Amino acid sequence: MAVNTRVPLIAGNWKMNLDHLQAIAFVQKLAWSLKDAGHDFTSTEVAVFPPFTDLRSVQTLVAADKLPLAYGGQDVSTQESGAYTGEISAAFLAALECQYVLIGHSERRTLHNETDEVVAAKVTAALKHNLVPIICVGETAADLELHGPSAVPVAQLKAALAGVDNAADIVVAYEPVWAIGSGQAATPDQAEQVAAALRTTLAEVLGQDVADKTRILYGGSVKGVNIAGFMKEPNVDGALVGGASLDITEFSSIVRFQKHVGL
Numbered sequence: 001m002a003v004n005t006r007v008p009l010i011a012g013n014w015k016m017n018l019d020h021l022q023a024i025a026f027v028q029k030l031a032w033s034l035k036d037a038g039h040d041f042t043s044t045e046v047a048v049f050p051p052f053t054d055l056r057s058v059q060t061l062v063a064a065d066k067l068p069l070a071y072g073g074q075d076v077s078t079q080e081s082g083a084y085t086g087e088i089s090a091a092f093l094a095a096l097e098c099q100y101v102l103i104g105h106s107e108r109r110t111l112h113n114e115t116d117e118v119v120a121a122k123v124t125a126a127l128k129h130n131l132v133p134i135i136c137v138g139e140t141a142a143d144l145e146l147h148g149p150s151a152v153p154v155a156q157l158k159a160a161l162a163g164v165d166n167a168a169d170i171v172v173a174y175e176p177v178w179a180i181g182s183g184q185a186a187t188p189d190q191a192e193q194v195a196a197a198l199r200t201t202l203a204e205v206l207g208q209d210v211a212d213k214t215r216i217l218y219g220g221s222v223k224g225v226n227i228a229g230f231m232k233e234p235n236v237d238g239a240l241v242g243g244a245s246l247d248i249t250e251f252s253s254i255v256r257f258q259k260h261v262g263l
């Protein structure tokens with residue numbers, strides 16, 4: 001088995017929280033807090049996903065203060081440009097120097113009827129503009145009961161990779177829908193089982209080299225107190241954090257998970 005050279009990624013999905021002024025204050029404080037704590041950004045990457053209206057402010061701050069933080073959009077259009085009211089293209093995100101973009105979050109799939117085909121088209125659109133898609137997959141409580149833990153996330157991932165070749169830089173986020181915002185996180189064992197199945201899928205579809213280098217995150221009620229358990233698992237390479245990413249102390253403690261696992 002290949003040596004794991006994957007740099008952990010802790011990503012904060014702000015969802016529809018914090019306007020652009022709040023975002024500036026928050027990102028500044030987060031960067032200071034992590035710097036004060038001696039965080040090594042090369043050993044664990046940190047990214048934030050603010051609402052679209054915050055991105056220009058975050059870009060300006062990160063560039064001016066040379067903050068070692070990555071950022072990205074929470075969604076992207078399948079389209080390049082044109083008559084698509086309310087949509088944001090991958091080109092626009094790339095112009096704001098976003099490195100990443102979340103695609104296929106379960107809230108987009110359920111609240112905006114995003115199908116697997118739409119998710120695949122968004123992944124292709126992001127890659128075309130050199131954005132790293134964070135492809136979100138996960139099963140509902142009903143799926144879990146009917147099909148077991150891995151079937152739905154694996155099928156969603158296969159569908160999302162329809163237009164991806166093996167040169168692509170991607171991240172996968174496993175977020176069981178039943179664990180999101182519920183306070184009921186998956187166990188590290190559960191997360192590992194699905195992450196391992198997702199890595200096998202990556203190997204089947206894109207080859208072993210891509211599978212070995214692709215980071216797989218866990219998301220769903222991640223907190224400072226449970227992050228260490230997930231990060232000890234061999235196939236879990238980070239976390240996609242919702243609620244706890246809005247609290248600087250909590251998010252910093254997740255980012256600094258090495259302290260908890262004694263690495």
Ligand SMILES: O=C(CO)COP(=O)(O)O
Nearest residue numbers: 013180181220221242243
């Ligand atoms: O949806 C999530 C991140 O994308 C997870 O949200 P919570 O961390 O609030 O459960």
